[in-house]
Amino acid sequence: MIRSLYRTKAGELRVGLDAADIASALRDPSGLVWVDFEGEPPEVCEPMFTQVFHFHPLAVDDALTETHVPKLDDWADYLYIAIHAIRYEHGAENPLTTHELDAFLGRNYLVTHHDDPIPAVQRTWDRCQRDARQVAGGADHLYYAVADELIMGYMHSVEAIDEDLEDFEDVVFERPTSETLASVFALKRGLLQLRRIVSPQREVFNKLARDDLRVIDRKDRIYFRDVYDHLVRLHDINESMRDQVSGILEIYLSVINNRMNEIMKTLTIITTLFMPISFLTGFFGMNFFGPTTGFDLWTSWPAFAVTLAVLVLTPAFFFVWVRRRAWI
Amino acid sequence: MIRSLYRTKAGELRVGLDAADIASALRDPSGLVWVDFEGEPPEVCEPMFTQVFHFHPLAVDDALTETHVPKLDDWADYLYIAIHAIRYEHGAENPLTTHELDAFLGRNYLVTHHDDPIPAVQRTWDRCQRDARQVAGGADHLYYAVADELIMGYMHSVEAIDEDLEDFEDVVFERPTSETLASVFALKRGLLQLRRIVSPQREVFNKLARDDLRVIDRKDRIYFRDVYDHLVRLHDINESMRDQVSGILEIYLSVINNRMNEIMKTLTIITTLFMPISFLTGFFGMNFFGPTTGFDLWTSWPAFAVTLAVLVLTPAFFFVWVRRRAWI
Amino acid sequence: MIRSLYRTKAGELRVGLDAADIASALRDPSGLVWVDFEGEPPEVCEPMFTQVFHFHPLAVDDALTETHVPKLDDWADYLYIAIHAIRYEHGAENPLTTHELDAFLGRNYLVTHHDDPIPAVQRTWDRCQRDARQVAGGADHLYYAVADELIMGYMHSVEAIDEDLEDFEDVVFERPTSETLASVFALKRGLLQLRRIVSPQREVFNKLARDDLRVIDRKDRIYFRDVYDHLVRLHDINESMRDQVSGILEIYLSVINNRMNEIMKTLTIITTLFMPISFLTGFFGMNFFGPTTGFDLWTSWPAFAVTLAVLVLTPAFFFVWVRRRAWI
């Protein structure tokens, strides 16, 4: 889907422009054009990029192939900016998915390109339709609006992850299973992925806030600085969540080890209690004490009484002994 | 609660000013105004911030939304500074809680904003009431007084944590339980959180001590440098406490493993001692040696004597053997 | 094999030049010479390098001895660049092999030297033969074409590794064996090796993109910048794959530990169920209750009924007990 939006010098709003309209609108330095490509194949986008907007082939290549790390290329008259939206799905095998949002930002236009629908873009688009003030601030301010929405999405995802982590921690302490372990490892992979995106994305907004770029108004830098601050915080939170995941795995191992200890103690107590007295019953089961062997004294009443006493006292003694040895 | 304090040029102290009083007091360049907002909702604070003090909307936003990392924004005529107070509660599930303290620091005014009561602010306020010299040093010196009190609170918390850590270490060596483990992990999370605050806070005071800021007197920089030194030290202590927590977990695992070893050794000794002689009693319990089978020699007195000897010697032999194999 | 290619000033393409032809071709500043040495022994290469191209002895040494880390030396009139091609072989003992590609890049010539055939070189060579435009961009652009092909090979290898890693992760969760472990460790070594190459290689292309080198056209820098971006991304992917491998090993240990727990629980249940009732049968096997001893009451019908009941109830009781102790 290609959709376009043009605010004229006079502040009037037009949508649904064709290629020729866009080309003429671009010649209006105080207008503002936003063209959004969603899920369009390269063969549709490329001609527009090269013939209408005259972007550099390398920049077009970057925009049309997925899986780039966030980056900012300054092509003097326009910027190529690639950032990523994220989505967190509780309990999925790969709980964190990312969607690339490529943007070309010129003095009087913004071109956005993405394969999947991105809620942040949709919301900004809707707001622009409703409220012309959104597009009054120039192309850089419009891009800020999109980026700000997108980073807000990060915040929501991160909060959801944080809650899940606390749940995992409780579960691991109480009733750790292989499934918990699998979920924690899936989340760990997700956080790894998140770090790979947040770090360069932070650098992108640092450049937008600090560098002397032709298409960014000096007075608008403070807004990108704000996004940068959010990303710094996100990076820190991500690091600490990664530490938390490591902590959960440490707890998991400790809990498993503790449990093993309990099991072995049980086994040891049982064995220690019954082995000696089983031996004793075996002893008197020997045929030396059979009816005709002349060891009648060994099987008399007093002997039986002593044996019974030993059968009771031996486990008691061993129980005390094992308690001392194995710190039960 | 909003409270205000105004030292006039003449050194006179007034409290309880309304918005209009504040606005006029701000026009006195050699006076000093301190307005403290405690637990006030945004809708109360915002008009004051924007209309009386004319702060930038982004700065106001930063101040009114919680959970920012410590930061310093230089808005030329004033600074926006966010720092955090901490509180350590021994034995709580989340032993370390943090409270944000936002401040706007101008040439002749200080605006502080916080959701929860912060003892450091309260103490400084009380001192200002008692002793006019506290406010004689200008707005930057007043802010230093607040920050210094707040950092002292860090020191006390850190000392309390340190003591708890030493207790945990002793407990883990002697009698580790799941509850100890849970407490140690809670503390670990707390230290993680602390690091996320101390690091940027250190940078805030580094900027106050080094950067050429319009609202900070050159001669007062040394005081912020002092706070910075405290934070450097805090950071180091925090790092080393984190290492200590890791150490405690290593000890925990070692102790658990050692104990398991003891348990298994006990089990192995018992089994090794009784299995062979139990077999022997089983052997003579076989019906081959029954009264009518003609194996009478096997159940005669000498055989019994030999058997008894074997029943005593076998465990002795196996005990020696197992000692050699299992290094008991 | 030595092969050579010469695009004259007029755009004409000649191949198979001898040393004299090359020497004269080098004197044509607007021509382009590419000489490729594949698997030639040092004694063949060295005279060419020193007498025809007049390279510095240290640079020649670097080119003729293998196993250098990627590096770039600026010899003013030419660059010595060593980079590596990689090949990933699924399931091999050393799954990742690297092949050094040395290059001397002058204003109007490119000399490549490698011991093993490198597909990227072959493909670029073939393309030059087919399409004269490939060699129209100058020596630096030709080198970019080779490097770009080579880095594409990295991408393919990395994707194959990524797939294998996901397979390993599934296997480890379900059915970990020593062979899996060996494969994972082999892959780990491979990633270690990869990192040792990618990091300095990234720096090489950073220099090509940033430094003011005499033999690189200012306008061609953007192409090397593109290769650099790929390598940055590769470095990040490699780091995260290393983390993934560590994660797999953590899973392995957790799974092994879990399994051990299961085994021990089984052992403990069995022992706990049968030891007490075995003792009981031993008790009644003692010769006190032999036919002639006068304990007839102990072996009467009611006693047998009670004994049977105990034989059934004891395991039931112990099963409940062990469940509580060992959390089965």
Place this chain on the structure above:
Amino acid sequence: MIRSLYRTKAGELRVGLDAADIASALRDPSGLVWVDFEGEPPEVCEPMFTQVFHFHPLAVDDALTETHVPKLDDWADYLYIAIHAIRYEHGAENPLTTHELDAFLGRNYLVTHHDDPIPAVQRTWDRCQRDARQVAGGADHLYYAVADELIMGYMHSVEAIDEDLEDFEDVVFERPTSETLASVFALKRGLLQLRRIVSPQREVFNKLARDDLRVIDRKDRIYFRDVYDHLVRLHDINESMRDQVSGILEIYLSVINNRMNEIMKTLTIITTLFMPISFLTGFFGMNFFGPTTGFDLWTSWPAFAVTLAVLVLTPAFFFVWVRRRAWI
């Protein structure tokens, strides 16, 4: 104890000056005054510091409160330098103790302040008494003499630690106990502490060697450079000793695990050898083969011979089997 020492312009040495003497001696720019405060309470030191030497209140505060990290503050006319002496006590619960040494270093005076006696200070003091040349080099050279002595003490401690580490390593391989573990962890904490001191101390001497400080002669910088080199080396040794401690803990775990393996193997062999033959004896203990049951053939001589053979061969067979399964 306060002691003082004054070398006059003429090279004459006087000791035991009172406050007034010191004040007048300070006015002699080519003399040298050393005042040492040992274990004096703040109320004694403070008046001297502020009234006789006119130090800044913040610097005085730093000097009088303990537990600062090493640091250097340049107050133009004098330096405030805090460094630490260490002492290693073999086998103590906290084997490493540190003692702060505060110093004020001016052009013609040195003020040292410490709570506990520090051998390095004592030794330098004694040497000054014996040999006037010690104080001929100016205040900065005198401070170097103290610092050099103090760092030598580090070297001795570090060597003692190193020896203990090697002993621990041997012990852990041969006969690891809980006490060894406790000692190793105590040492680990000590090394952690050492690192926290050496790192900033190194920076202190780096500043003394590099920065353009008014009270340090250009030609004396090389001496502080030498101390700095020692501290760099100490830092490296400390790092490597920390790695060594980690190694010892890894060995500990491996040895414990190995031993557990041995124990379990012993248990498994015993169980495997005796369980089958115990079953066999139990089999023939059944009352089916009692004297009156008509199974006489089962208890005849040949049956007994076969049984005996089985009783010998079964363990042999199981021994081979368990060897194959459990790699004994």
Place this chain on the structure above:
Amino acid sequence: MIRSLYRTKAGELRVGLDAADIASALRDPSGLVWVDFEGEPPEVCEPMFTQVFHFHPLAVDDALTETHVPKLDDWADYLYIAIHAIRYEHGAENPLTTHELDAFLGRNYLVTHHDDPIPAVQRTWDRCQRDARQVAGGADHLYYAVADELIMGYMHSVEAIDEDLEDFEDVVFERPTSETLASVFALKRGLLQLRRIVSPQREVFNKLARDDLRVIDRKDRIYFRDVYDHLVRLHDINESMRDQVSGILEIYLSVINNRMNEIMKTLTIITTLFMPISFLTGFFGMNFFGPTTGFDLWTSWPAFAVTLAVLVLTPAFFFVWVRRRAWI
């Protein structure tokens, strides 16, 4: 042993000079003097260093005391350079030993000092005797020759270590013993030590290649750059070998754990197979079924047949059960 070598301005070579000869030779700016001190006590070296060569006392101290980290001090007219030779001895308790080589490098002289014979020095010395061209390049080139030889020795050691590591890896997978573990830990310590030397040594040669030193010819810098490149590579290899050692220890633990699993499984199978049927034999061994008790039916032929069947089927059933529970 002190040996000396003097190339006169005319290119003539003289050896075995005494102190006076050396002093006069040093006055020849276009000559070249090399004096090598091997294993000489400080009291022999010091007078030569201070009186003949006039080195600074601190530099002489550095040279005469061992165990310095590699370093370079620029004393304007000469450089003091300390580097280390290494030797790897397969299978020794401390497999890696280092030998310090101190050098004073002037415009027209080189002084080397070492306690133990260093092969690299010997080889360079021999070559100088045979071939005057070796000493034609000036003092800096001579030092390069020595350093280059020495670094080559590193390469050989590192290759030997690498081979040993691969052997260890194989051994650990197949048949890990305590001795293997001890060797691996010894090697680990060696690599730690190596890192402590290579890192600063790299910096030494970086300075020689980059800094503007009076005694190094601008055109000779490229040679030191070459040594620097070797050391960079060595550092990388060392890091990766350290990772490899960690990997071996991880494998060790995994293999041990796997083996433990196998052992426990064996034990569990044996126990599970024999405990139930042993109970059964015990059951029928009870004296309820004695000849005179009237339970004759329980010991009749059909009962025996049923019992035999149960004795065979029970283990079969339990084997299946344990397989399901313990994943044998």
